[in-house]
Amino acid sequence: MRITKVRAVPHTVHNTLTGWKISTGGSDTHSLIFIRIDTDKGVFGVGVASPGQIFISGDTQAHCLEMINQVFGPAIVGTDPFDIEAIVSELDGLSKGVERAKAGIDLALYDLMGKALAVPANALFGGAVRERVRVTRLMGMYAPKEMAEKSSAIVRKGYTALKLKVGTTLKEDVERVQRVREAVGPDVTITIDFNMHCTPKEAIERIQKMDPYDVAIAEQPVKDTNLRGMALVRQNVRPLILADESVHSAVDALRVIENEAADVLSLKIPKMGGIFKVRKVAAVCEAAGVGYLIGTAPGSRLLDAANVHLAVSLRDLSLPCEIGEFERMGNDPCRGFEIVEGFSTPPQRPGLGVEVDLTKLDLGD
Numbered sequence: 177m178r179i180t181k182v183r184a185v186p187h188t189v190h191n192t193l194t195g196w197k198i199s200t201g202g203s204d205t206h207s208l209i210f211i212r213i214d215t216d217k218g219v220f221g222v223g224v225a226s227p228g229q230i231f232i233s234g235d236t237q238a239h240c241l242e243m244i245n246q247v248f249g250p251a252i253v254g255t256d257p258f259d260i261e262a263i264v265s266e267l268d269g270l271s272k273g274v275e276r277a278k279a280g281i282d283l284a285l286y287d288l289m290g291k292a293l294a295v296p297a298n299a300l301f302g303g304a305v306r307e308r309v310r311v312t313r314l315m316g317m318y319a320p321k322e323m324a325e326k327s328s329a330i331v332r333k334g335y336t337a338l339k340l341k342v343g344t345t346l347k348e349d350v351e352r353v354q355r356v357r358e359a360v361g362p363d364v365t366i367t368i369d370f371n372m373h374c375t376p377k378e379a380i381e382r383i384q385k386m387d388p389y390d391v392a393i394a395e396q397p398v399k400d401t402n403l404r405g406m407a408l409v410r411q412n413v414r415p416l417i418l419a420d421e422s423v424h425s426a427v428d429a430l431r432v433i434e435n436e437a438a439d440v441l442s443l444k445i446p447k448m449g450g451i452f453k454v455r456k457v458a459a460v461c462e463a464a465g466v467g468y469l470i471g472t473a474p475g476s477r478l479l480d481a482a483n484v485h486l487a488v489s490l491r492d493l494s495l496p497c498e499i500g501e502f503e504r505m506g507n508d509p510c511r512g513f514e515i516v517e518g519f520s521t522p523p524q525r526p527g528l529g530v531e532v533d534l535t536k537l538d539l540g541d
């Protein structure tokens with residue numbers, strides 16, 4: 177089987193919870209790219225790339241689109257889609273970085289391979305070691321009272337894990353956690369994400385002050401490159417420290433682990449360049465005995481279906497994962513995949529297993 181055509185188109189989804197912010201910025205829309213890869217056997221796959229907000233990724237939809245349509249796509253036409261190690265290696269040779277564009281191609285390839293063999297995507301990387309995964313839902317940084325109300329609404333839908341975006345003042349951050357805890361009760365797992373807002377000493381003070389409200393995980397309290405600062409925070413607070421912005425690759429994972437800077441690493445398909453590369457980072461964590469979970473870029477059911485295929489395949493996964501954010505997105509061209517009572521189960525249809533409205537995307541034949 178040979179790849180005959182690679183096409184990528186832009187698509188924008190919007191956050192139905194308006195005014196969503198994190199400590200580094202905010203936007204009510206998310207620019208995505210849908211990618212269709214065709215073969216000479218008539219089988220095709222569809223993937224999605226999440227270029228990410230520019231203040232997070234440093235990249236844009238226009239740049240990722242150009243890289244897929246003008247550089248990566250033409251380079252893999254003529255190759256066998258099952259030669260994924262060779263394809264990923266070829267893309268890395270063509271361009272440093274641009275992992276978010278590469279991830280979209282990786283997802284289209286897994287969708288394609290699954291359809292070609294009539295198996296769900298996770299069967300292509302070892303199969304499922306669990307049936308379903310508990311979902312963490314994210315909550316943007318709103319005023320404390322509003323954040324508590326919005327968080328309660330999510331918990332009422334059956335979710336048992338929340339990640340709260342924080343990173344303004346000490347007083348406000350502590351009040352956010354306090355009000356949410358009081359609103360959702362003692363049994364919900366709470367993660368807080370600073371998105372690098374604090375100095376190490378600020379982070380230690382804030383996390384210690386939140387101690388009465390039982391925070392399970394504190395994510396990326398300090399700047400991505402400050403691994404010694406992360407290690408200092410880790411030594412001085414009770415919650416697990418989760419590295420996100422500090423880890424984009426297996427090399428980064430090694431550095432975080434060598435610096436004893438985190439208890440858990442956030443594995444993300446867009447940030448790390450696709451399922452194939454994420455599984456290599458996961459292997460580093462497994463070798464070191466460091467934890468991991470699946471983080472997300474909000475966007476489409478297609479990405480979260482890929483996320484859950486990946487999550488069920490990871491042997492050491494024990495924490496809830498960020499694989500339900502499609503629920504708050506409007507204009508998703510995908511259907512046939514939902515979260516049930518706070519848990520996600522991978523679709524059993526071939527490939528990624530989600531129905532994509534190709535006509536709407538202008539990716540029909």
Ligand SMILES: [Mg+2]
Pocket residue numbers: 369371395396420421
């Ligand atoms: Mg994060």
